[in-house]
Amino acid sequence: xxxxxxxxxxxxxxxxxxxxxxxxxxxxxxxxxxxxxxxxxxxxxxxxxxxxxxxxxxxxxxxxxxxxxxxxxxxxxxxxxxxxxxxxxxxxxxxxxxxxxxxxxxxxxxxxxxxxxxxxxxxxxxxxxxxxxxxxxxxxxxxxxxxxxxxxxxxxxxxxxxxxxxxxxxxxxxxxxxxxxxxxxxxxxxxxxxxxxxxxxxxxxxxxxxxxxxxxxxxxxxxxxxxxxxxx
Amino acid sequence: xxxxxxxxxxxxxxxxxxxxxxxxxxxxxxxxxxxxxxxxxxxxxxxxxxxxxxxxxxxxxxxxxxxxxxxxxxxxxxxxxxxxx
Numbered sequence: 001x002x003x004x005x006x007x008x009x010x011x012x013x014x015x016x017x018x019x020x021x022x023x024x025x026x027x028x029x030x031x032x033x034x035x036x037x038x039x040x041x042x043x044x045x046x047x048x049x050x051x052x053x054x055x056x057x058x059x060x061x062x063x064x065x066x067x068x069x070x071x072x073x074x075x076x077x078x079x080x081x082x083x084x085x086x087x088x089x090x091x092x093x094x095x096x097x098x099x100x101x102x103x104x105x106x107x108x109x110x111x112x113x114x115x116x117x118x119x120x121x122x123x124x125x126x127x128x129x130x131x132x133x134x135x136x137x138x139x140x141x142x143x144x145x146x147x148x149x150x151x152x153x154x155x156x157x158x159x160x161x162x163x164x165x166x167x168x169x170x171x172x173x174x175x176x177x178x179x180x181x182x183x184x185x186x187x188x189x190x191x192x193x194x195x196x197x198x199x200x201x202x203x204x205x206x207x208x209x210x211x212x213x214x215x216x217x218x219x220x221x222x223x224x225x226x227x228x229x230x231x232x
Numbered sequence: 233x234x235x236x237x238x239x240x241x242x243x244x245x246x247x248x249x250x251x252x253x254x255x256x257x258x259x260x261x262x263x264x265x266x267x268x269x270x271x272x273x274x275x276x277x278x279x280x281x282x283x284x285x286x287x288x289x290x291x292x293x294x295x296x297x298x299x300x301x302x303x304x305x306x307x308x309x310x311x312x313x314x315x316x317x
Binding site: 027037038039040043062063066067069074078079080081083091093097146148150154155160161162163165167195197199200202221222223224225226227 | 287288289290291294295298303304305306307308309310311312313314315316317
């Protein structure tokens with residue numbers, strides 16, 4: 001049983017599709033991986049079968065989490081670079097919209113990675129876990145979220161800004177066990193796999209720590225009104 | 233004047249909510265990291281609203297603020313460094 005707050009979020013996701021006024025198509029449609037981009041029959045079948053669910057999920061993020069941007073063509077069923085077989089992970093790539101903050105810059109890079117995933121990436125995984133038809137599909141191996149944000153201090157005049165990114169992959173059972181409190185965040189860390197990047201430079205062996213952070217569950221933009229037809 | 237008050241209230245409210253909702257007790261810096269978006273531009277949302285009415289922030293306002301504060305294309309990991317098709 002998924003925790004009540006996330007079950008409620010799931011109901012919202014489901015409700016989004018019920019006779020609503022469609023939000024602008026572009027910002028939602030272009031976040032889904034186009035079917036023609038999948039290289040294997042398994043991936044294409046997943047993408048095709050779950051396209052309506054992915055659309056509703058994308059619509060939910062667009063309407064309810066406006067402080068996040070979703071990378072184009074990133075919602076779908078990705079195969080990690082390290083996978084030997086055709087393991088497909090329900091995936092999302094988010095870009096956290098935040099200013100260049102000196103306090104954030106003081107935090108060591110590895111800690112920033114852990115914090116940004118714990119706060120934003122894990123929340124997305126929880127929301128993904130409410131997309132029932134996808135989660136119960138045996139061909140879906142797990143969840144992956146790529147979280148990117150502006151590297152602090154990279155806005156020097158004349159330079160090109162740099163994003164830091166952390167891509168985390170968790171098998172389905174371990175993710176659900178954590179969300180349903182059968183294992184701890186520390187346990188989840190031992191079961192996750194991740195790739196960390198400073199710009200395009202991979203940071204091998206970067207330690208990741210995951211902890212409970214429910215900021216996203218309560219944060220609201222004051223006076224924000226979701227697009228017509230979307231209830232958050 | 234009224235617009236300024238509304239704008240200031242908006243920013244303060246956002247900061248208060250953000251800092252109040254963070255959960256990590258072991259990490260003061262992270263708790264105090266309350267900023268989403270490029271700060272300050274939030275205030276422009278309320279300026280678009282008529283005086284005497286409750287301010288409203290639409291998704292399009294956020295997109296506009298994001299565009300105004302876009303700092304250029306950032307160097308970011310490419311998908312093929314993470315995934316295979």
